[in-house]
Structures are given as C-alpha cells and as structure tokens.
Amino acid sequence: MGQKLIAGINIDVNDEGYLTNSSQWNKEIAVEIAKEEGIEITEKHLAVVNFIRDKFLKGENLTIRSVGNSGIVDIKGFYSLFPGAPMKKAAKIAGIPKPSSCV
Amino acid sequence: MTKEEFPLKKVCIICAKGTIEDVYASLVMANGAVMEGIETKVFFTFFGLDAITKKQMNNLHTGTIGNPAMRMPGGLPFPTLLGMIPGVEAGVSMMMKSQMEKLDIPPVKEFLEMIDAGGGEIYACKLAMDMFKLKKEDLWDGVKDILTIGQFYEMAGGLQTQIIFT
Known part of the structure; x- marks a missing residue:
C-alpha cells in the first residue's frame, strides 16, 4: 500500500494502482487513471464508472452481466469502452477495489 | 508482489460433457478469460x-x-435411489439454475452471447456432430465454425497458450 499523486492530490493506492479509499475518488482522478490505462474518458465512460461505483458502494454483487443490463451500455459496448479487461479497468477508474466476482 | 513474467495469452477450452456443472465450468473459465483480455x-x-x-x-x-458429492439442502447425503425417481433430476437441476441466477450467472445462451460479445470464439467438433447427426442449423447461431481436431490444434499454437479440458 502506498500513495500516489493523481490529479494533484495524494491518493491511497495498492500495488496494482487500485484506490484503497474509494471516498478519495473524484472525476479528475478518474480522468487521470483512465489516461494511464490509455482511455480518453467520455460521458459514456463516466456513466458506466458511476454505475459500478454506485453498485460497489451499495455493497451489491458487481458482475459484467449487471453492467450489460444497466441500460447504459451492452456487453459488446463495455468491451469497446474499456478494451482488454473491462471490469478491472473500469473498477480502477471508478476508484473501487479490483473486482472479486468470477462472473 | 512479484510480477507475473509470462501471463496467459490464449486459452483453448474443451467441453466434452453436457451436465450443468461441466458446461458452466467451461463457460465460467471462458468468460473469465475473455474478461481478462485473454484470447x-x-x-x-x-x-x-x-x-x-x-x-x-x-x-x-x-x-x-x-x-457422491450430491447433498440435500442442509448437507445430508443425497441417496442415489432418490435420484432415480422421475422428476427429481429436473427439480435438482432447476434448483442449481436458481442458485446460479442468484449469483448473476446467466443462462447458457446468454453466457455464450457474453463470451461472443467480448471476442471469445465458440466451435463445434465435426466428429461428434456427425455422430449425433447434428447439422450446422441445429447449432446456436454464434458458433463460429465446425472443426476437426487437427484444425483445433492449428488454432491452439503459440507461446503462453493453454489447452484446458473440462
């Protein structure tokens, strides 16, 4: 566990770069982390990020299926918004821990 | 933490059995791989x-x-004789599916569509198709191709590739 300067603030992150204190998150941080992941954030990205953040904060089960059923984006669209590993990337940008679900 | 030196790049999963648990083992591994960005x-x-x-x-x-690993709800052993009664298998299967639904594990077709949406590829075995007298039109539309085992091995090449048999 350490700290990292993101968007001008010292943020608590783990070895893999996930925020360890999700309350430190804000939109500027999301934009910065996304840039590191090679993603230029759009409103669509933010809508997905807010959705999964909301799910996490409510303590609900977060799965790729639930993102696909969110009404914001379908699963194909989710993969194209966050290419490669969508759940992991979106979680990192959303300032929540690495996804723990197998689905 | 040490960094993984040779992360998986490709997995080729073989599903040879048709029970819920065998099929879902394959589907969960396949979807999981797609979600990790693995071919x-x-x-x-x-x-x-x-x-x-x-x-x-x-x-x-x-x-x-x-x-032998089958249990009653609550953990008591499930007598094999009970499993022979008509309807029991269907009831147990329905229960399995409802438990999975609670964990947001989708039905087979939806799961395959999720794998497909992420770029995973689904293939059918030619020999088994011939054996069961199945035709291409009997298969789910997302099936990419019907392959011989030789064609499958041709696809399974490359470093950091694993073949998984479930």
Whole structure:
C-alpha cells in the first residue's frame, strides 16, 4: 500500500494502482487513471464508472452481466469502452477495489 | 508482489460433457478469460454439444445418480435411489439454475452471447456432430465454425497458450 499523486492530490493506492479509499475518488482522478490505462474518458465512460461505483458502494454483487443490463451500455459496448479487461479497468477508474466476482 | 513474467495469452477450452456443472465450468473459465483480455476459444464436443445446440442449450441437467458429492439442502447425503425417481433430476437441476441466477450467472445462451460479445470464439467438433447427426442449423447461431481436431490444434499454437479440458 502506498500513495500516489493523481490529479494533484495524494491518493491511497495498492500495488496494482487500485484506490484503497474509494471516498478519495473524484472525476479528475478518474480522468487521470483512465489516461494511464490509455482511455480518453467520455460521458459514456463516466456513466458506466458511476454505475459500478454506485453498485460497489451499495455493497451489491458487481458482475459484467449487471453492467450489460444497466441500460447504459451492452456487453459488446463495455468491451469497446474499456478494451482488454473491462471490469478491472473500469473498477480502477471508478476508484473501487479490483473486482472479486468470477462472473 | 512479484510480477507475473509470462501471463496467459490464449486459452483453448474443451467441453466434452453436457451436465450443468461441466458446461458452466467451461463457460465460467471462458468468460473469465475473455474478461481478462485473454484470447479465448471454446471447443464443444460429444455431450458438450448440448450446450450449443438450440434445442438443448437452456435445458441442461445435473445428474442425480452416481454423484457422491450430491447433498440435500442442509448437507445430508443425497441417496442415489432418490435420484432415480422421475422428476427429481429436473427439480435438482432447476434448483442449481436458481442458485446460479442468484449469483448473476446467466443462462447458457446468454453466457455464450457474453463470451461472443467480448471476442471469445465458440466451435463445434465435426466428429461428434456427425455422430449425433447434428447439422450446422441445429447449432446456436454464434458458433463460429465446425472443426476437426487437427484444425483445433492449428488454432491452439503459440507461446503462453493453454489447452484446458473440462
């Protein structure tokens, strides 16, 4: 566990770069982390990020299926918004821990 | 933490059995691989073909006979004789599916669509298709191709590739 300067603030992150204190998150941080992941954030990205953040904060089960059923984006669209590993990337940008679900 | 030096790049998963648990083991691994950005190919053969056959795919069962790990709700052993009673297998299978739904594990067809949406590829085995007298039109529309085992091996090459048999 350490700290990292993101968007001008010292943020608590783990070895893999996930925020360890999700309350430190804000939109500027999301934009910065996304840039590191090679993603230029759009409103669509933010809508997905807010959705999964909301799910996490409510303590609900977060799965790729639930993102696909969110009404914001379908699963194909989710993969194209966050290419490669969508759940992991979106979680990192959303300032929540690495996804723990197998689905 | 040490950094993984040779992360997986490709997995080729073979599903040869048609029970709920065998098919879902393959689907969970396949979807999981796609979600990690790993190139994924799933090859369905023998009874595993049920999972990609339109008529059968959402009607898979769990065998209630000869499974020593089968338990009653609550943990008591499940007597094999009970599993022989008509309807029991269907009931157990329905229960499995409802438990999975609670964990947001989708039905077979939806799961395959999720894998497909992420770029995973689904294949059927030619020999088993011939054996079961199945035609391309009997299969789920997302099946990419019908392959011989030789063609499957041709796809399974490359460093950091694993073949997984479930």
